Amino acid sequence: MASVSGFTHSEAEVHGEHGHEEHSHPTGWRRYLFSTNHKDIGTLYLVFAVFAGVLGMLLSIAIRAELMFPGGHVFPVLSAILHGDGSHDAGKNLYNVFFSAHAVIMIFFMVMPAMMGGFGNWFVPLLIGAPDMAFPRLNNLSFWLLVAAFVMAMISMFVDGSPGFKGFGGGWVLYPPMASTVGTPGPAADFFILSFHLAGMASIIGAINFIATIFNMRAPGMTMFRMPLFVWSVLVTAFLLLLALPVLAGALTMLLTDRNFHTTFFEPSGGGDPILYQHLFWFFGHPEVYILIIPGFGIVSQVVATFSRKPIFGYAGMVYAMLAIALIGFAVWAHHMFDTGMSLEAQRYFVFATMVIAVPTGIKVFSWIATMWGGSISFRPPMLWAIGFIFVFTVGGVTGVVLANAAIDRYLHDTYYVVAHFHYTMSLGAVFSIFAGFYYWFPKMTGYLYEERLAKWHFWATFVGINLTFFPQHFLGFQGMPRRTIDYTDAYWLWNFVSSIGAFISGAGTLVFLYLIYEAFAAKRAAGNNPWGPGATTLEWTLSSPPPFHQFLTPPHIPGYGEHEHEEPVVAAGSAH
Amino acid sequence: MSAPGDDLARRNRRLALGGVAFVAAMLALAYAAVPFYAAFCRATGYGGTPQIAKADTGPVGRRALRVSFDTNVAPGLEWRFEPETDAVTVRTGKTATVYFRAQNLSDKPTAAVATFNVTPEVSGAWFDKIQCFCFNEQHLGPHESAEWPVVFFLDPKLETDESMARVDSITLSYTLFAAPAARASSRNPEEHAGPAG
Numbered sequence: 001m002a003s004v005s006g007f008t009h010s011e012a013e014v015h016g017e018h019g020h021e022e023h024s025h026p027t028g029w030r031r032y033l034f035s036t037n038h039k040d041i042g043t044l045y046l047v048f049a050v051f052a053g054v055l056g057m058l059l060s061i062a063i064r065a066e067l068m069f070p071g072g073h074v075f076p077v078l079s080a081i082l083h084g085d086g087s088h089d090a091g092k093n094l095y096n097v098f099f100s101a102h103a104v105i106m107i108f109f110m111v112m113p114a115m116m117g118g119f120g121n122w123f124v125p126l127l128i129g130a131p132d133m134a135f136p137r138l139n140n141l142s143f144w145l146l147v148a149a150f151v152m153a154m155i156s157m158f159v160d161g162s163p164g165f166k167g168f169g170g171g172w173v174l175y176p177p178m179a180s181t182v183g184t185p186g187p188a189a190d191f192f193i194l195s196f197h198l199a200g201m202a203s204i205i206g207a208i209n210f211i212a213t214i215f216n217m218r219a220p221g222m223t224m225f226r227m228p229l230f231v232w233s234v235l236v237t238a239f240l241l242l243l244a245l246p247v248l249a250g251a252l253t254m255l256l257t258d259r260n261f262h263t264t265f266f267e268p269s270g271g272g273d274p275i276l277y278q279h280l281f282w283f284f285g286h287p288e289v290y291i292l293i294i295p296g297f298g299i300v301s302q303v304v305a306t307f308s309r310k311p312i313f314g315y316a317g318m319v320y321a322m323l324a325i326a327l328i329g330f331a332v333w334a335h336h337m338f339d340t341g342m343s344l345e346a347q348r349y350f351v352f353a354t355m356v357i358a359v360p361t362g363i364k365v366f367s368w369i370a371t372m373w374g375g376s377i378s379f380r381p382p383m384l385w386a387i388g389f390i391f392v393f394t395v396g397g398v399t400g401v402v403l404a405n406a407a408i409d410r411y412l413h414d415t416y417y418v419v420a421h422f423h424y425t426m427s428l429g430a431v432f433s434i435f436a437g438f439y440y441w442f443p444k445m446t447g448y449l450y451e452e453r454l455a456k457w458h459f460w461a462t463f464v465g466i467n468l469t470f471f472p473q474h475f476l477g478f479q480g481m482p483r484r485t486i487d488y489t490d491a492y493w494l495w496n497f498v499s500s501i502g503a504f505i506s507g508a509g510t511l512v513f514l515y516l517i518y519e520a521f522a523a524k525r526a527a528g529n530n531p532w533g534p535g536a537t538t539l540e541w542t543l544s545s546p547p548p549f550h551q552f553l554t555p556p557h558i559p560g561y562g563e564h565e566h567e568e569p570v571v572a573a574g575s576a577h
Numbered sequence: 578m579s580a581p582g583d584d585l586a587r588r589n590r591r592l593a594l595g596g597v598a599f600v601a602a603m604l605a606l607a608y609a610a611v612p613f614y615a616a617f618c619r620a621t622g623y624g625g626t627p628q629i630a631k632a633d634t635g636p637v638g639r640r641a642l643r644v645s646f647d648t649n650v651a652p653g654l655e656w657r658f659e660p661e662t663d664a665v666t667v668r669t670g671k672t673a674t675v676y677f678r679a680q681n682l683s684d685k686p687t688a689a690v691a692t693f694n695v696t697p698e699v700s701g702a703w704f705d706k707i708q709c710f711c712f713n714e715q716h717l718g719p720h721e722s723a724e725w726p727v728v729f730f731l732d733p734k735l736e737t738d739e740s741m742a743r744v745d746s747i748t749l750s751y752t753l754f755a756a757p758a759a760r761a762s763s764r765n766p767e768e769h770a771g772p773a774g
Contacts, residue, residue: 134589134592204596204600207596208592208596209593211596212588212589212592212593212596215592216585216588216589217589242596242603245600246603246604246606246607247603247604247607249604249607250603250604250610251607254608254611264757265611268692268754269651269690269692269754270757271615271692273614273615276610276611276614279610279614280607280610340624340698341625341696341697341698341699342698342699343623343699343702343738343740344739344740345740
């Protein structure tokens with residue numbers, strides 16, 4: 001393919017409006033601060049996600065250190081260091097602040113920036129043969145809004161919250177009355193809410209950008225059903241963002257005006273109802289969990305196909321499964337609210353609809369397995385993470401089906417079983433798919449090969465550590481240990497101890513990861529265009545590593561286009577070279 | 578070659594505007610959910626919202642349920658507020674009248690409104706009120722007291738609702754709040770401080 005050599009300075013017209021400034025691209029800090037280049041912005045997002053992810057992990061390590069033994073001894077010390085108040089109550093409050101911040105950082109500032117902002121920006125244009133995103137400047141705005149949102153969330157931890165304490169401790173769900181002036185009169189909750197607003201705005205702008213890029217900027221011959229599955233997953237996620245985030249923005253704005261301008265949307269004194277907040281929140285919140293995982297589905301599909309040297313099994317089925325998950329995901333929100341007093345009919349509906357999601361999810365899991373079946377599998381690091389993803393996501397999915405039962409949920413609601421469930425899908429599922437993508441595309445993004453032995457150490461430390469962390473939490477949940485409490489009775493000690501050991505092991509894995517990045521940049525082993533061999537058939541592997549600052553100024557040749565038309569999607573075109 | 582570029586920019590802009598309009602519509606729908614939710618609760622009894630009935634005209638049913646009363650006064654309102662009895666047992670379809678006593682303990686005239694609901698929440702659809710002080714704002718002069726009747730009945734159709742099959746006891750709960758005008762003038766964050774729930 002001649003796409004790289006087709007890069008000349010005479011083709012600014014292909015860009016239309018923004019072609020001008022990109023010829024002499026800025027260098028140094030200006031290159032990133034003012035960047036409109038999709039790859040540079042993707043890099044910014046990824047660096048930001050690593051930074052936020054390490055911070056969020058440190059918070060969780062502190063939580064696990066506290067829960068290693070009963071008694072609540074760690075957080076009063078932390079509180080004395082951070083806020084100069086070492087009382088037991090201040091410690092309890094700081095614990096609440098930590099798990100709230102942990103959730104927000106991991107959801108809004110780690111997983112979403114890594115998947116959509118990072119890999120989405122980097123690879124959607126490459127995978128569809130486009131020169132850049134549709135709105136490069138908006139792309140820049142998205143990123144810096146996210147940074148502002150992050151700063152707001154951090155400030156929230158250090159300003160007044162509940163009476164006498166610093167920070168907001170009401171969880172990422174921000175339920176009133178804890179998040180209204182009753183529970184948190186201080187500005188910590190306002191900072192938290194505004195942080196959500198900014199992060200949401202950044203995501204909405206990003207989503208519009210992805211939709212315009214994918215609809216309008218595909219290379220000739222790149223039909224919708226030839227798009228690699230990661231592009232499909234980003235498209236589906238972008239629509240989920242457009243549907244869900246405005247509802248969150250509305251609910252949070254109501255909360256904000258309740259707090260500051262005497263409205264009574266959720267204040268019973270004025271006829272409001274806090275339960276309404278829960279409905280609005282979970283109308284956003286449930287699709288949000290699919291926003292976090294669907295791009296991971298796309299990454300894993302491409303990684304599994306590459307390292308099995310087979311086209312993905314059931315491409316169209318995979319696409320329709322993602323669409324079905326996204327669609328049904330909007331009709332199941334009240335399964336988070338079985339305890340709020342619903343009629344049996346309503347509960348039956350939500351139980352059933354929730355369980356239906358297991359069907360398209362099962363289609364995906366079985367298609368991944370069928371892709372590997374009979375394939376020429378090589379267990380390179382990306383493939384290890386992808387297989388790890390399939391395993392942990394299936395465990396998390398199965399416990400999700402358990403929790404979908406309203407009757408069982410009565411017992412397990414707000415116990416550690418729920419914590420185990422959503423960490424298996426998110427902390428393990430989403431994060432494993434991010435690492436699969438990271439190890440898959442790192443040579444493409446940087447031009448360097450990483451040390452595969454280190455990558456395998458990272459994988460095994462994380463896989464063992466994180467399973468050790470979260471699997472015992474199922475037992476704790478069955479025993480009835482409530483989540484979001486700093487202390488517990490001695491009876492829960494053993495599995496908490498095991499869980500904490502697991503957290504420290506996966507924390508050590510993160511150190512391996514950071515050293516791996518350093519080592520790869522220090523050793524400078526050139527990756528070449530395609531380090532993965534004939535299994536890697538998508539367009540990004542036809543470019544140099546790292547790709548040129550601008551690519552595909554003349555649209556690339558799409559296998560099958562212009563010759564005789566056949567039905568195979570591009571990911572299936574194993575003999576394209 | 579500038580024509581295709583312009584065309585692309587125009588198509589991109591059109592999609593972006595469509596996206597923004599869509600987001601605005603979803604935001605508007607989020608706000609539309611507020612009145613819709615209130616109407617939905619009134620219509621279906623969702624969230625333990627009692628129904629409002631003109632009169633009890635239906636037949637008398639077979640089941641007898643215990644109805645307990647719970648009264649609360651929100652911080653910022655110096656009133657005493659209690660039911661004349663803790664609980665009554667009523668047969669479905671039979672009208673019951675219960676009096677609630679209120680007294681203004683302060684030296685100035687005050688107005689209050691009551692919020693109300695029933696638990697278990699699923700019984701809201703079958704709890705019909707004919708008359709209630711909670712329908713209107715209530716005014717009491719300094720140290721004045723009053724007795725307010727609540728007239729209600731349980732809809733016999735609850736006997737056919739399987740959600741109600743194992744419900745033998747319903748609690749009707751009221752919370753009196755200072756009326757909005759009075760509350761706004763004396764709003765003080767410290768008063769609202771305290772542990773949630």
